[in-house]
Amino acid sequence: MTDHILSQNTPAARDIDIVRSREARRHRFNAALRYALLTAVGLLMLYPLIWLIGASFKTNSEIFANPGFWPEHPTLDGYIKGWKTSTPYSFGTFFINTLWIVIPKVIGTAISCTAVAYGFARFEFPGKKILFAALIATLLLPNVVTRIPQYLIFRDLGWLDSYLPLWVPSALAGDAFFVFMLVQFLRAIPRDMEEAARVDGATTWQTLIFIVVPLLMPALISVCLFQFMWTMNDFLGPLIYISSVDKYPISLALKLSIDTTEAFEWNRVLAMSVLSLAPALAVFFLAQKYFIDGISSGGIKG
Amino acid sequence: MSGDNRFLGLFYLSPFIIGLLVFTALPFLASLYLSFTNYNLMNEPVFTGLQNYIRLFxxxxxxRKSLWVxxxxxxxxxxxxxxxxxFMAVILNYKLKFINVFRTAYYVPSILGGSIAIAVLWRYIFADVGLVNMGLTMLGFEPVNWFGDPTNALFTITLLRLWQFGSAMVIFLAALQSIDKTLYEAASIDGAGKWTSFVYITLPLITPVIFFNLIMQMVQAFQEFNGPYIITQGGPLKSTYLLPIYIYDEAFKRFDMGYASAIAWVLFLIIMALTLIAFWSSRHWVYYAGDKRS
Known part of the structure; x- marks a missing residue:
């Protein structure tokens, strides 16, 4: 019976086969086209970075003559002289300064944003709606409008030319975006475990540290990583607040290097650029999952 | 667990409340006040009414040049x-191997792009004999005078930001991947082609994400500073002299805090107005799932 039907339908079956193989061919062609386009765009995107790495090992005369990656006469000149810089300090000083800005800022951000997000997501209190609206308003408020009075406040506090103006606002949950992201994340976590802990006599503080923080970890790591990246890249903050060269972070040191005598020592500037990008790149590749997750769940600017 | 103390929540919020008052609310109002004064850091601010704004306009x-640019x-x-x-998110949203490799590669510029190192790199690759012109010459094109010509100079900064399309793309991609595939099957049975499906299914379903990206990118673009400050220093002929640079120069080079605050407020009001227009118009073009309207 089955055979009979099959043999009767042979022409139709053949048609289906033809259509299928045509579809498969179209699918393969389509995929090939996509791969070609994706690869081309990818190369175009990454080539400036690849070239940068190669160029940092080139001689100054080769940088503006050789569009290729491989240096004709590889040299470490750029790295050795660039590290010394034209200032009395080595580039190592600027690296340490950068870390000295970044690390306390990341820690302050993590602690304050967690506490504030916990407050918003788990408690009812007078004025909650207004405060949450204020959080969203801060999120949309362009920094440009608060920058000048902030500078005046820090001047009156005697904090100019120190890292305090860079640390303190973040330690007071000033990056509304991170608070918002953690609140969204917390709202999606069931409260059963916290309630059980409370019934067993834990304080809200203990509940936060021993139950909420471990659950919040993935989001918290995203927050730390983004704060790390943004602070490493921050230029305007240090530009306004830091005036002594010995306190300069990498971003200001690089700006200084293109302004001073090193302006014609291109390979030094490029070599130091490579070094200054290295920590961010390393962190990104070690933890890219958290970046992509953070950005697609919370939606991060960038 | 909220019942024990009405103010416990406020305790956890205390860092935010202090920060909000001291570093956001107070500066916000202070800058509005300063914009009506003449204040050069040496003496006390002198109230001058609308003078700063009259001078501006x-x-x-x-x-005027800076605003236009x-x-x-x-x-x-x-x-x-x-x-x-x-566009790139749509291309990536396909059953491809290595999709994660591409996604990562495209995202790298977003991670690094805001840094000074990349701005310095941009200066070098768009120089007269830089990488871009070397490439153009190799392909048989005329080299372009990127920094000498006002139109081109601004475009190099646009290119720097375009290069960082990755973060917006990742958000688009997440939205595309969450669309129910059966919708496309149903449409294709009804005879809809790819383009029709894209316009009538994909686009409406991702409008919330388009809206989000639009607001974020716009607010950010209005505050662009690093790119033009490092790459072109605002030149040539002020063709890349964006308002944030003008504000910075007035405030921290000429120490004219009152006038700088007035410019900052004009910029703020423009951003606010465009954001409000976007929010208001979103009722007509943003589709939210579960919403009966569309």
Missing amino acids: TNDRTF TLIYVFTTVPLKLVFAL
Whole structure:
């Protein structure tokens, strides 16, 4: 019976086969086209970075003559002289300064944003709606409008030319975006475990540290990583607040290097650029999952 | 667990409340006040009424130029970046191997792009004999005078931001991947082609994300500072002298805090107005799932 039907339908079956193989061919062609386009765009995107790495090992005369990656006469000149810089300090000083800005800022951000997000997501209190609206308003408020009075406040506090103006606002949950992201994340976590802990006599503080923080970890790591990246890249903050060269972070040191005598020592500037990008790149590749997750769940600017 | 103490929540919020008052609310109001004063850091602010604003709009060619350049920059960069990010997300949203490799590769510029190192790199690759012109010459094109020509100079900064399409693309991609595939099957049975499906299914379903990206990119573009400050220093002929640079120069080079605050407020009001227009118009074009309207 089955055979009979099959043999009767042979022409139709053949048609289906033809259509299928045509579809498969179209699918393969389509995929090939996509791969070609994706690869081309990818190369175009990454080539400036690849070239940068190669160029940092080139001689100054080769940088503006050789569009290729491989240096004709590889040299470490750029790295050795660039590290010394034209200032009395080595580039190592600027690296340490950068870390000295970044690390306390990341820690302050993590602690304050967690506490504030916990407050918003788990408690009812007078004025909650207004405060949450204020959080969203801060999120949309362009920094440009608060920058000048902030500078005046820090001047009156005697904090100019120190890292305090860079640390303190973040330690007071000033990056509304991170608070918002953690609140969204917390709202999606069931409260059963916290309630059980409370019934067993834990304080809200203990509940936060021993139950909420471990659950919040993935989001918290995203927050730390983004704060790390943004602070490493921050230029305007240090530009306004830091005036002594010995306190300069990498971003200001690089700006200084293109302004001073090193302006014609291109390979030094490029070599130091490579070094200054290295920590961010390393962190990104070690933890890219958290970046992509953070950005697609919370939606991060960038 | 909220019942024990009505104020416990406020305790956890205390860092935010202090920060909000001291570093956001107070500066916000103070800058509005300063914008009506003459204040050069040496003596106390002197209230001068609307004088700063009158000077801005009647007697300041730099401001007019800067405002114009800023608007051109934002209205070219934001749409180009969103369209490109969406285009690449659609290409990536396909059963491809290595999709994660591509996604990562495209995202790298977003991670690094804001840094000074990349701005310095941009200066080098768009120089007269830089990488871009070497490439153009090799392909048989005329080299382009990127930094000498006002139109081109602004475009190098737009290109720097376009290069960072990755973060917007990742958000688009997440939205595309969450669309129910059966919708496309149903449409294809009804005879809809790919383009029709894209316009009538994909686009409406991702409008919330388009809206989000639009607002974020716009607010960010209006505050662009690093790119023009490092790459072109605002030149040539002030063709890349965006408003944030003008504000910085007035405030921290000429120490004219009152006038700088007035410019900052004009910029703020423009951003606010465009954000409000976007929010208001979103009722007509943003579709939210579960919403009966559309």
